[in-house]
Amino acid sequence: MFTADHLRFFLEVSRHGRLNEASRALGVDHTTVGRRITSLEKAAGRRLFDRTPAGWRLTEAGHRLVGYAETVESTLVAAFEDQTSSVGSLTGSVRIAAPDGFGAFVLTPNLTTLRQAHPDLNVELVTATEHKTIDTREFDIAVTLEQPSPRFVVFRKLATYSLHLYATREYLESSPAVTKMDDLRDHTLIWYVGALLDVAPLRIFDSILADGRAQIQTNNITGHWLAARSGLGIAPLPSYIGEPDDSLVRVVAERFSIERTYWIAVPRELTGLARVKAVDELLSNVVAEHPHLTSGQ
Template identity: 30%
Template structure:
């Protein structure tokens, strides 16, 4: 089986679109389509089904996927052993993360890593859901809980903290908050209840607050609601230094501690460049978290 055909197969399996796969491969979408058709003809099986949503793997395609990934890892390892890789990290690495981490923590961390590794390209995928590493949606992911199933390796990165917060403008225009019971007199900002994808994100239930007046599945949208004085909500401590005019509320009465985990597919532990990147990323996130939370003390 031709490795170049496997590259095209992997790109379409990950991108689920001829156009996006073509962009990644620097090929015309029509060429991608022809290559997939040739591969399917050679194998005598249908690898993808096409719909308005894009291309999805068939059962046959899903069975081929882990073998294609293993071949990709072998080729990457061989390239390094042959000295084709530079002393620094290079190539493309995709990191999945919940959007709070992706918006307020990863950009400065990744920028520093790429400054030290000019040949490295990093893509941050911010999605309000759990990433499927078996389908290669990302090379590695940061999660707020440790998955219990799947062929995954899980490493705790660090704890982080969250508190209630509001803009000083909002607090000046509304009744004072001296105890948690006072929160019921205020407009609450938070997740859309039925779109919370991990129980670790169900912050408001710990306060006994059921009504979310302004909701979003995006932490960034919630943060901007708060920043513009629309109400109050639970905010990551590491996000607070990025906006002026925000104040924590009752920090001595309400505080949450959560954890970030670095999640990888077990097969990728044999790829040295991913191991090196994961080690650097782990240390850099811990360092940045400590620095940002330290500004609030």
């Protein structure tokens, strides 16, 4: 027979595609996961997964079941949250995933608002600018630079921002003049470690120099900012980092400006949770009030 517990096993296998990974998420042995799936398929009277060397893939019947299973999961989680939270205040934990720049320079300074409204809510902010952030789904709500796939998450556009080139006045005064983009060949450029950059919207170096490369590379945007403000060279930075810093000025401002988008993603089964809604509302308010972000709405 169908039970909520069987559906929980079904969902984890559908999300991970492998018994071993699903078993780790569930905290049980992989053979237990296999037995539960077999039992569920017998009750359904049809195969829900195709077992392949590359992993377990949902059949057409399995795809149809996912939506119903997520509705059950979401209802159970919301019911538990409702019974364990005080009226008007949230408890438990909420995990937010965000790119380094947005997480450190935009979200963190505004967490005070969330903390004041819900002092018993624990906030986990995981910052990383990498493609696998969404793929792992180890978050309650995420901000991402890449438009998510609608397969397992509900998403919307959060904001747009601009990237410009920044350096200190002292660096520019002691270095060759920069009046056009090609002049940047005579300068120290700062950017991500190319071999580790797997986020497509940030592969922008060809827009700076067609065959150029960064002489200073670090996989964290805080490192870009600190390197630029210390006079090490020129770095592309979001305007929300570069503009408030009085030690930095734009370089070839009229020739280089790139617009990028932030998206909000929430796993489908978590969209009804009050703590997720609270963070979503916070993010929308922060963007609406920020001078260097344009609301996606």
